[in-house]
Amino acid sequence: MNKDVVILTGAGQIGMAIARRVGFGKKIVVGDKSMKNAEAVAKIMNDAGFDVTPMEMDLSSRESILNIIGEAQKYGEISMLINAAGVSPSQAPIEAILKVDLYGTAVLLEEVGKVIKPGGVGVTISSQSGWRMPALTAEQDELLATAPTEELLKLEMLQPQNIKDTLHAYQMAKRCNEKRVMAESVKWGERGARLNDIAPGIIVTPLAIDEFNGPRGDFYKNMFAKCPAGRPGTADEVANVAELLMSPAGAFITGSTILIDGGATASYFYGPLRPEK
Numbered sequence: 001m002n003k004d005v006v007i008l009t010g011a012g013q014i015g016m017a018i019a020r021r022v023g024f025g026k027k028i029v030v031g032d033k034s035m036k037n038a039e040a041v042a043k044i045m046n047d048a049g050f051d052v053t054p055m056e057m058d059l060s061s062r063e064s065i066l067n068i069i070g071e072a073q074k075y076g077e078i079s080m081l082i083n084a085a086g087v088s089p090s091q092a093p094i095e096a097i098l099k100v101d102l103y104g105t106a107v108l109l110e111e112v113g114k115v116i117k118p119g120g121v122g123v124t125i126s127s128q129s130g131w132r133m134p135a136l137t138a139e140q141d142e143l144l145a146t147a148p149t150e151e152l153l154k155l156e157m158l159q160p161q162n163i164k165d166t167l168h169a170y171q172m173a174k175r176c177n178e179k180r181v182m183a184e185s186v187k188w189g190e191r192g193a194r195l196n197d198i199a200p201g202i203i204v205t206p207l208a209i210d211e212f213n214g215p216r217g218d219f220y221k222n223m224f225a226k227c228p229a230g231r232p233g234t235a236d237e238v239a240n241v242a243e244l245l246m247s248p249a250g251a252f253i254t255g256s257t258i259l260i261d262g263g264a265t266a267s268y269f270y271g272p273l274r275p276e277k
């Protein structure tokens with residue numbers, strides 16, 4: 001039987017929480033660099049009545065992205081994309097962060113945008129981290145938004161001498177995600193499809209736990225203690241936003257980034273999280 005198909009990249013907590021909200025009655029193909037993670041999510045969801053097939057995929061490879069798209073199309077038309085794959089500043093070196101989070105996301109949005117079903121919808125996950133970096137120039141923003149995907153990693157601003165550390169690489173990647181979603185949403189719109197981005201603050205997942213235990217652990221713990229919400233968030237709260245964005249109630253929302261961070265960004269600019277001058 002032909003079903004609408006959801007591609008879920010990143011078998012993590014955030015991806016699974018979103019897929020559980022929007023994936024009922026559809027075929028879900030979940031791809032992750034770790035087959036173990038993909039299988040674990042497939043098992044939990046299949047045991048709960050979803051129809052999930054796991055596969056190994058690498059977001060940093062166009063070939064792998066085309067492979068998961070081809071696999072998904074065997075089941076029907078792709079009506080949804082959930083991109084929740086990524087690596088954090090404590091998990092990977094600069095080059096890997098740029099290749100996965102920046103380049104890989106751009107390629108995925110481009111390739112799925114070519115085949116998404118009319119009326120389809122996509123969501124990708126950036127981060128509040130991108131909101132802390134000072135504004136880039138209008139020209140830099142435009143390059144991040146529109147440079148051909150194979151040119152992205154050659155941009156001057158992304159060369160090693162211009163990237164301070166893994167946090168800076170992550171912030172550039174997440175800024176690029178937001179800009180890319182704006183530019184791609186115009187193309188998706190030509191197919192009657194929508195594309196949005198969610199920028200979460202600290203959400204308790206294995207990725208965040210790696211950060212709590214990493215070199216910036218105290219920084220992260222301080223961040224959620226001093227944000228207006230006074231706690232980290234949960235993947236299910238991110239899924240609340242995704243459900244709105246991906247449902248007919250969100251039909252007028254496209255090309256947007258929604259910040260969900262318990263107020264941490266607000267506090268960073270105008271409250272107790274403001275860095276000392």
Ligand SMILES: NC(=O)c1ccc[n+]([C@@H]2O[C@H](COP(=O)([O-])OP(=O)(O)OC[C@H]3O[C@@H](n4cnc5c(N)ncnc54)[C@H](O)[C@@H]3O)[C@@H](O)[C@H]2O)c1
Nearest residue numbers: 010011012013014033058059085086127202203205207208
């Ligand atoms: N957890 C947070 O606090 C937080 C905050 C802001 C943004 N984010 C973003 O949310 C997204 C999802 O993260 P999460 O917190 O659910 O983490 P998670 O660790 O639960 O899941 C991330 C998944 O991505 C997979 N992955 C890593 N590299 C990959 C690659 N090259 N190809 C395919 N899969 C790959 C991992 O194996 C893992 O299963 C990431 O983009 C992350 O940057 C998370």
